[in-house]
Amino acid sequence: xxxxxxxxxxxxxxxxxxxxxxxxxxxxxxxxxxACALVxxxxxxxxxxxxxxxxxxxxxxxxxxxRAAGLIAGRKEGKQVFxxxxxxxxxxxxxxxxxxxxxxxxxxxxx
Numbered sequence: 001x002x003x004x005x006x007x008x009x010x011x012x013x014x015x016x017x018x019x020x021x022x023x024x025x026x027x028x029x030x031x032x033x034x035a036c037a038l039v040x041x042x043x044x045x046x047x048x049x050x051x052x053x054x055x056x057x058x059x060x061x062x063x064x065x066x067r068a069a070g071l072i073a074g075r076k077e078g079k080q081v082f083x084x085x086x087x088x089x090x091x092x093x094x095x096x097x098x099x100x101x102x103x104x105x106x107x108x109x110x111x
């Protein structure tokens with residue numbers, strides 16, 4: 001029985017570490033905005049820049065962080081690069097965050 005508990009704790013620790021890394025990646029406001037914009041579908045860097053109001057150098061840095069974490073993927077078409085969500089957990093996470101923080105006030109007085 002001790003082996004089962006020890007194995008369970010090790011598995012839980014691995015999952016907590018994975019979740020923590022996921023949350024750290026999306027904890028940056030600019031990266032979170034990029035992920036939110038990509039929930040609606042693929043967008044070019046230029047579209048993201050205009051939509052989010054993030055200048056290209058800063059946007060490139062945030063995109064690189066999301067790509068390194070495997071949360072988004074890009075494809076090149078001519079001179080343009082288009083990005084999309086690559087991890088289905090991101091869409092679930094963003095939808096949950098939207099419901100918690102962006103939905104109209106439900107009468108609780110909090111948002």
